[in-house]
Amino acid sequence: MGKIIINRERCKACAFCASVCPKKLIFFSQEVNSQGFYPVEIRTEDECTGCALCAETCPDVAIEVWR
Amino acid sequence: MGKIIINRERCKACAFCASVCPKKLIFFSQEVNSQGFYPVEIRTEDECTGCALCAETCPDVAIEVWR
Amino acid sequence: MYHEIIMSGVGGQGIMVIGSLLAQAAFMENLNVTYTPIYGVEKRGGHADCTVVISSEEIGSPIVDSPQSCIIMSRPSLGKYGPRVKPGGFLLLNSSFVDPLEVRRKDLDILSVPALEIAQTLGNDRLSNMVIIGAFVEKTRVVSLDTLAAALSQIFEEHYHHLLPANAAAISKGAEYARNSFHQ
């Protein structure tokens, strides 16, 4: 039972979070942000365990996690 | 059968040579040199073996040795 | 002949490439030319501006405050340089990123080119900059379009030469768009 919030304006689309999420919940959005990147989004919140691996790997501190 | 020549003007009376001579042949002279030191002299050449220890230890390269 | 151009956008849009392309073309036409890049500190996302001065005389300042022409590729660029274009000057907007309605000045010759969309018709987003410079040269004639295309091979390194035709095509498309469009 977890929840994450991705700050899409901070995201630089490095894909670290997507690569480490054990549930493979994170993917790229189709819309560019103000920095010119295609930020990530979470596919479905239901499956998120709140393990926070995504947040830990995010170099831009763009993810917050609840559990 | 050895022979040494001490350059008395170069000698600074550090006593290294005297301290290493196995025959204890080297001692201080009573007369000051132009640098203001009492240079060493060899007591008797007869006993000198020409081992060159004195010369090797002399920091001022003031001794030459023949054998 | 004396023409000062400022080109401005954000890093990654290829501003520097078209700036040096134009300068190279002017050089090939035996004109005097200075090309001055202005980088931001950040690697990406920062401003990327350049100035090109083309002249048949010796060029004094390579630095230009109020250019005759301006190529604007991003909104912040418009804010920065829009007000500085000389009265009666020429403003070329990449309307894929900048809304022409934001331009308030009435004393300019303005051309809006939806460069991204045009580039996409060529199958490559990254050709937007070539579309723009094609349009610019078509309108200003500071150099000939042929020289501009010929200059491509000078500024691309050997191992990118397979990309020359696509770039030349984008230049043509841009020129074509400019020819067919009415200025505001």
Added chain:
Amino acid sequence: MYHEIIMSGVGGQGIMVIGSLLAQAAFMENLNVTYTPIYGVEKRGGHADCTVVISSEEIGSPIVDSPQSCIIMSRPSLGKYGPRVKPGGFLLLNSSFVDPLEVRRKDLDILSVPALEIAQTLGNDRLSNMVIIGAFVEKTRVVSLDTLAAALSQIFEEHYHHLLPANAAAISKGAEYARNSFHQ
């Protein structure tokens, strides 16, 4: 009152000690005084010179080219400073190391003191410098002999204070020698 003194010899002769002793004494007599040491590069054997200027007025230059008095403790020093003493000035020679006959000038007041020999009578070679300064002060009276002796305790560090009497004695011996000698 204005008196410039240069003292010169080789390292190890205690030139700096008697220079600062004289300066200290002048200071204690509320005179203006500058003491300027001049060291050579080498640790030993190099020149060791110092200049003392004593005055009842503000002192200008602490550097002196032609002093009124000179104390010479070695042959090279004589060569260097002998010619520079002001005409009519005073030259004090440590005749244990410098032969008075080497002095060619006729316009000076010269006193030769066999300082080493005198010091040896006190049982300590190293007191030569004190013999010299005693003789100097006796002749010039730039300060009083009492102050000079009193200054000793100021320039020796505490743990050398057992040496004060011997040094004071050497000063007296020097003064005595000077009193009893005729100038050339």
Added chain:
Amino acid sequence: MKQVFKRPRSLKDVSFHFCPGCHHGTIHRLVAEAIDYYDLRERTIGVAGVGCSVFVYEYFDIDVAEAPHGRAPAVATGLKRALPDRIVFTYQGDGDLASIGMSEIVHTANRGENLTVIFVNNTVYGMTGGQMAPTTLLGQPTTTSPYGRDFLQNGYPIRMAEMIATLEGTSFCARVALNTPANLMKAKKTVRRAFEMQMNNMGFSFVELLASCPTNWGMNPLKANERVEKELIPYFPLGTFKERKGTDHQ
């Protein structure tokens, strides 16, 4: 639900200027987390080296001094000596610390100054556009070693942590990486430990963090992480090279 991960208090709420996937961001966060963990924010002073991390002061919500290139350890020494009860750390790149600043880092470590050094080794000069660093690997091309680093010309990549560990004055010295969650967790503990050493007056603590510079390596961020694993870690082994025990560095 409880918030289990949030932006550390010691980081200002602004976005980094770093390139996508650059580990400088991660390292900033780890340092801020350590500061928060021990509640040091109000008594910590950072010293910024010159490199991509020169803007430390834009991101950390703490007092910061900017040092000339390579001299952060000397600046930090002055600060810490003047304020022995504050926490002082330097944040330096490999050009800053291992090239121009070699003398300062060695002597500061050797003096056993009670401060913490955060050393970001990304095998390249990031800020100035990808020149060779003292830590650039053999064969690695950079803008000033265009044919790849060649030891006859440019010498060998320096292993700073090992070298600093040999100095008597060093109390804590470790190397960590950030390319995988596991390495990251170790890094987090190590950074924390370094600050703890300082809090306990244990003397000089040094953490070398192997970092990626996707931009100047010419790789995407994930590939850059792979390079850390495949090329950097084998040459720069991870681990704690020195850890003085006791409560004081005497």
Added chain:
Amino acid sequence: MKQVFKRPRSLKDVSFHFCPGCHHGTIHRLVAEAIDYYDLRERTIGVAGVGCSVFVYEYFDIDVAEAPHGRAPAVATGLKRALPDRIVFTYQGDGDLASIGMSEIVHTANRGENLTVIFVNNTVYGMTGGQMAPTTLLGQPTTTSPYGRDFLQNGYPIRMAEMIATLEGTSFCARVALNTPANLMKAKKTVRRAFEMQMNNMGFSFVELLASCPTNWGMNPLKANERVEKELIPYFPLGTFKERKGTDHQ
């Protein structure tokens, strides 16, 4: 009778300005003997550091360049790169090499420059009058550590040979002493070996010589030699720390 000991050809026939019993004289002779041994006089260039040995050029009968304090390794690098077939050595004191010149010596070693460094460690700044050196022993009083070197204040004596030996670029690295005839003979061979390495293009060679400074130690020359034995050698162990084999440093 045959002359078995004479002044080496590469030393000019003048007297040293060094104090009585100072090992700088001995070291000058050893270096000159090595140069003579391999007949290198006409193709050797010395680089003088700043310290009591700054007058190297007054004594060696060879070409000499004077470097700014601490920078001899950089100057030597420039010389050797320009004249790869000449023999280049630096002669540096412990203040020169281990304090102000730390960065240059580490990087020159690390680049594996094919030159030789003669490092005279007398645990003190001789020329400037006896200040603390990076190699001053704990407890040793100097004019700037009047109460004895204290590690909390001044850090620890640095063991340069050990540190230089850890660098990949170093090909030969040894420490010798001169206080006894036996040590002297070893020193002679070691200095010779260092030059031999360079002749064979083996790369960077470094010899640390423990030396006495009777004047600033406040001892007579014989006592100073004893101090080398009793205090220096225990902290700075003698030996060859690194010796690359083969004919070329590749």
Added chain:
Amino acid sequence: MEKRLFLRGNHALAIGAIKAGCRFYFGYPITPQNDIPEFFSKQMVKVEGCFIQAESEVASINMILGASAAGARAMTSSSSPGLSLMQEGLSYLAGSELPAVVVNINRSGPGLGGISASQGDYFQATRGGGHGDYRTLVLAPSSVQEMHDLTLLAFDLADKYRNPVIILADAVLGQIQETMVDRPYQPLELPPKDWILAGASGRDPRLIKSLYLKEGEMERHNWKLFEKYQRMKREDVRHENYLEEEAELIIVSFGTAARVAKSAIRLARAEGLKVGLFRPITLFPFPEKALFDLSQRVKRFLTIEMNTGQMVEDVKLSVARDADVHFYGHAPGSPPAPEELLNALKKVY
């Protein structure tokens, strides 16, 4: 044999160095001059030269000292903070009378400052920012062509005088691209290098040093250096005049500022204002005499610099007593535009 090229200033300079026979480049990265070391790192292998990325600017300048002592043409380049770190080395080079070329692509200071163009290092370059009574020749290019040509000259003058030569340019001159005519190199006639170290083979040992301890030596050495600087003033002063005839106001300006000034002067002339330009090319030796001569005719001068007032001192020291010298400073940050300078000159016209 002439070739027209279109290239950036930093590259023009580096090409010039190689043409002048420079085979030893030692330097440390710093914006905005990284093109130079990067160029050499690629090209030196091709000409069998040597490129080392030194560990610092301190090491760079001392590697130069070594290579120069060996008789090689050697150079380094850097930008402002790096030059500060070279001051000890520069003083040693001057004191040891060694030739060397040192490039400063001046950025904004003091401190870390910024990477944009500046002329804030004028004093440092012309007054010897290092210790002691020495001077370096200082050449101030104003175009890509001069970045190249003055580099050739710099190596010649360094050898002629056995003295370091500083090329003082800035971020604009380093980065702009323009046309350059690539002509063959015509070296000056130079004295033989009979002082270089190479091993005392068949000759007495030689010595490169700046230590002078014996009585009187230091004084003599200082006066000898002084004489050399006087000779520079006699033989190697360069400047450019532009529209100075019948001018009523002369702008004195160098480098990038002088170029912008030229545009401003054109604008002024278009408005009927009689303005001309005096552009020092050698900043040391400063073209005192030429400026003095000009000031016999024209009485009003405006010094324009990209700093808060440095060269203006040399201008004041040069002009006739009855001439007026004004100053307009554009503080470092970004270069001035012609219109800004036009306004400034109108104020004193």
Added chain:
Amino acid sequence: MEKRLFLRGNHALAIGAIKAGCRFYFGYPITPQNDIPEFFSKQMVKVEGCFIQAESEVASINMILGASAAGARAMTSSSSPGLSLMQEGLSYLAGSELPAVVVNINRSGPGLGGISASQGDYFQATRGGGHGDYRTLVLAPSSVQEMHDLTLLAFDLADKYRNPVIILADAVLGQIQETMVDRPYQPLELPPKDWILAGASGRDPRLIKSLYLKEGEMERHNWKLFEKYQRMKREDVRHENYLEEEAELIIVSFGTAARVAKSAIRLARAEGLKVGLFRPITLFPFPEKALFDLSQRVKRFLTIEMNTGQMVEDVKLSVARDADVHFYGHAPGSPPAPEELLNALKKVY
């Protein structure tokens, strides 16, 4: 409370520093100023201060930067080559607006030079030998008394302006012993140090930096610094006049040279020559106005320096248009004697 002491200049200075509350000394040995670090190494423990023998002059100046950022009164001292190595740090101190006291016991240069007294670092000190458009206050003592008094002042001025202050003395002033009157320290009224780093407790974080990248920032910062230097010129210029009334020739000279000049002037007066002295005590800001005023009356000036001509530029820039400025240089090596200067002044009298 006054006490007469007899001591050497270097010690008078160090005692002054401790009296001024300086508790952080970082420095590296170099002749002829080793008395200073040696003194502090003994005394700092007694006042619970901190003495570090830094690994180099580069480290020294940066340790100062750190201690100063923490609000402490901090100083370093060195001699000429060491000052060259501090130029980057000085530029950073000025750019970051940090107070610090830096002592230069000037020896002979360039390069390794010699250990005797010199005034060859005048340009370096007054023109900012580091990069960028900055200045340091420069105080030039001329006696042991001033070695002490100006040190007290230096710390106050450094804090007043948040700027480094250089004390430019020389080997003679450092080594001579003379009388000094030890008076209680009367600090200036100083602004609160509301910028120091100590941890962001109960306030916003603070920042010490010299990096200015945002548009316009660098320009503004440079003009702000410029304004500060102008304020120095208004508020903190110092000089001494000596026998200048009714003089027909004024000698302009500072430090040791000025003292020797005083003796020369006495000799001249004894011969009936009307000679006076103008002695700048602040070299930057230079006492332009006072000198200008004097030059309204007296028309002949002789600048005497222990170098081949540096301060003479400031003299020429200061005097009235119709005044004549001559120069006599005694090149570094050993100081001039009064007789030598007497001859020199007779030539222009």
